Amino acid sequence: MAKSTKTASPKKANTSSAAKQKHSHDITAGLQAKFGFDKFKGRQEEAIHSLLNGHDTFVIMPTGGGKSLCYQLPALILDGCAIVVSPLIALMKNQVDLVRGYSEDDNIAHFLNSSLNKGQIKVVRDDVVSGKTKLLYVAPETLTKQENIDFFRAANISFFAVDEAHCISEWGHDFRPEYRRLREMMDEINKDIPVIALTATATPKVQSDIVKNLGLREPNIFISSFNRQNLYYEIQPKVKVDQTIKSIVRFISQNKGKSGIIYTLNRKTTEELAEILMANGIKAVAYHAGLDAKLRAERQDGFLNEDVQVIVATIAFGMGIDKPDIRFVIHYNMPKSIENYYQETGRAGRDGLEGKCILYYSHKDVSKLEHLMRDKPLSEREVGAQLINETLAFVETSVCRRKVLMHYFGEEWNEENCGNCDNCLHPKEKVEAKDEAVKVLKVVKALDERFNLDYAVNILIGRLTPSVTMFRHENIAEFGIGKDKDVHFWNSLIRQMLLENLIRKDIEEYGLLKFTPQGEKFLKKPTSFKIVLNNLFEGADADDEETEGAGATSGAATDEVLFDMLKDLRQKQAKKLGLPPFVIFLETSLNDMATMYPTTLAELEKCQGVSKGKALKYGKPFVELIAKYVEDNDIVKPDDFVMKSVANKASNKIYIIQNVDKKIPLETIAKNKDLRLDELLEEMESIVASGTKLNLNYAIDDMLDEDDQDEIIEYFRGCETSSLDVAKEELSEFDFDWEQLKIMRIKFLCEYGN
Incomplete structure (x- = not known):
C-alpha cells in the first residue's frame, strides 16, 4: 500500500x-x-x-x-x-x-x-x-x-x-x-x-x-506541510513534583490573561493542578471523562468564552476545539505518541500568532505509560511500545525538534536551525561520530537489513540476549564493536542517522533498519558526521528524593547556571564553617534562589526552607552573588513570586510541632493529616530548615539504637552531599532504610543547622 x-x-x-x-x-x-x-x-x-x-x-x-x-x-x-x-x-x-x-x-x-x-x-x-x-x-x-x-x-x-x-x-x-x-x-x-x-x-x-x-x-x-512555524517547542526535565508545579504556576502567572491547556495522564492530577492554579489567582478548571456531560460542556464553553483562562485536562479535551488564540499548551506528562503530542500542541496559535509548547518529562512517565498498557492484547502492547519509543526519541533528542517532528510525518526539513525550539535556541556542542556511524552501517549490513533499532544496538554493545543467541549473531565480527559507548549514545546516533537519511525504517516491516543510497555512499567513502548528545534527562525523575536542579529556558524553571554557582558557593561556605553543605541551605532552597533571584535578605526569606535567622546567619554572600549575576546578565526578576499551596501549610506546621511535643507516633500524625510517612518527614525537614527545632528523639529511639544513631551523625558531619542515595550507599554495611536516614538528617539539622 x-x-x-x-x-x-x-x-x-x-x-x-x-x-x-x-x-x-x-x-x-x-x-x-x-x-x-x-x-x-x-x-x-x-x-x-x-x-x-x-x-x-x-x-x-x-x-x-x-x-x-x-x-x-x-x-x-x-x-x-x-x-x-x-x-x-x-x-x-x-x-x-x-x-x-x-x-x-x-x-x-x-x-x-x-x-x-x-x-x-x-x-x-x-x-x-x-x-x-x-x-x-x-x-x-x-x-x-x-x-x-x-x-x-x-x-x-x-x-x-x-x-x-x-x-x-x-x-x-x-x-x-x-x-x-x-x-x-x-x-x-x-x-x-x-x-x-x-x-x-x-x-x-x-x-x-x-x-x-x-x-x-x-x-x-x-x-499540507506539518511545519507550524509560529509554535515554540521546549522540553523540561521534571525533577521534583513541587518544583514542576511551581514552574507551571510561575509561567502562567507571567502570561497573565493568555489562554492555555495543560494535559495530564489521569483525572486526579487534573483536579489537583486546577485547584493549585485557582489558589494562585488563575481561572482554571479540570476537564476529564469522569465528569458528567453537562459539566464538561459548561467547562468547555467557559474556556471558549474566556471565562476560564486554563483548562487542565486529560486527552478527553481538545479534539475539534475551534479556539484560535490558545497561547500555550503544557504537557505535565509525556504523551502516548508523537501524533498525540503534535495534535495537542497544534491547538496553540491557530491564529498564526505565538504558541508556546512546553513538555515536562521524566523517565517515570515512560513507566506510567507502559503500565497503562499492561492488560491490553499483545499486538496492541507492541504497537504502543513502539509509539512510546518514538516519543522518547523526540523528547531526548538534541537536534532541532521541528526537524524530528516533520521527519516523523514523512516530510523533509533541510534547515539546520529552526530558531524556534529549545535545541536550536540553545544548541549543544557537536562531536565527531564518523567512525561510529560506519560501525552502525556495518551492523545493519551484517544483519541483512532484517532487524530493528533495539536489536542493532544490542549487537553494537555486545549484549547477549535470547534473540541474539537464537540467530547466532554473537559469532559475527561486528558483535560488540561499539561496546566502548553506552546504549544512550547509540540510540542517539542512530536516530540522527535516520534524520540525515543514512538509514531508514521500513514502515511496512515493523521498523526494520534499511540502507539508503546515501548510506551506501557513506559506507564506501566516509565523510565527517557530527552529532549532538543530550544528557539533560539522565537521572531526572519526578519524586526522586534528592535529584538536583536542571536547566531551563523561557522563564519556566530553575536557572541552571546560577544554580551551579550557588552550589559552589555553598560548598565553599560549608568548608569555611566546617559544616556539611545541606546544613547551610537545602537544594530546594537553592532551586528557589535560582528561580526567584532574591537580592536582599528579606527576599531570601521567601525561598523555601529559609527562615529569618538562617537568612541572617548564612544569606549575605548568597544574595551578593545573585545581585551581581542579575546585573551582569540583565535578568528580569519574577517580582516577589510566591506560589500558594492548596493545603494550609501553616496549620500543618503548627499541628506537627504540637504533636511532636506531645510525642505522638509519627504514623498517627501522618494519618491524621492524610500524609504518607515520607511526606511527613519532608514537611518536618522544611520546618527544621526554616529554624524551628523538633525533638524527635522519642521516634528515633524506636527506629535506631544508640550506636546506629552515632554512626549516621558521624557520617553527616563529614559528608559533602545531601543525597540520601549516596548516604545509603556509603553506609551500606548497616542496611539503613530511607526513613531512618531522613529522620536522622532532620535531627542533625536541629542540632547543627540552627
Missing part, C-alpha cells in the same frame, strides 16, 4: 483545468457568501475541487489548517446532505454550532447520535428528507444500525466525510475499532458516493492504513 500514499504528486492530486473551471465560480462565491473568507488556505481549494468532481479525496492538514472547510463548503454547494463521521459527541456539537453560526437557518446542520431522544431524532430525519440539512454529523456506531442504513439509503446523500480518519489505523493515536466497518456501511448505503477522509496527523504508515481500510479509490491526496 506504500504506492497508494504517493498519489499526492502534483499530476495526481490536481484536478484538470477544465474541471477546475467548472466549479471556480461556485467555490469563490461560496467561500465569501457562506464563510466570509476572501481566499483559501494552503491546499483547501484543490481538495474542494477534487471532491466536487466526484473523486475520493484524502486531506492531511495540520490542526488550524482549515480541514473542516474542505468538506463543509462542498456540502453547502452540492445537492443533498453530506454524512460526516465524527468520533466524539462533543466534537459533533462543536462543529454543528460552528456551521450554524455561519447560516441564518439552524437546520442546515445536525448531529445524529445516542444523546438524542426519539422526538429529536424525528426532527433531524425530517430536515434531511426535506433537503434543509446539508451536513449531518454521525458517530461510527450510528452507521451500524440497520434502521439508519435503510434511512440513508433512501435519502439524497451527496458524499461521505470521515473526520479524524487516523482513528481507523491501529498505528494512529486514537484507534477506534468501529472505524474499520465504515467501508462496509458506506457500500450498503451507496457505494458510488465519493468519500473524503481528513486528519491532522498521519505518518506514512497511518496514511497507508487509511487508504486501505477506507477503500479509497485512486484518491487524490493533499498533504
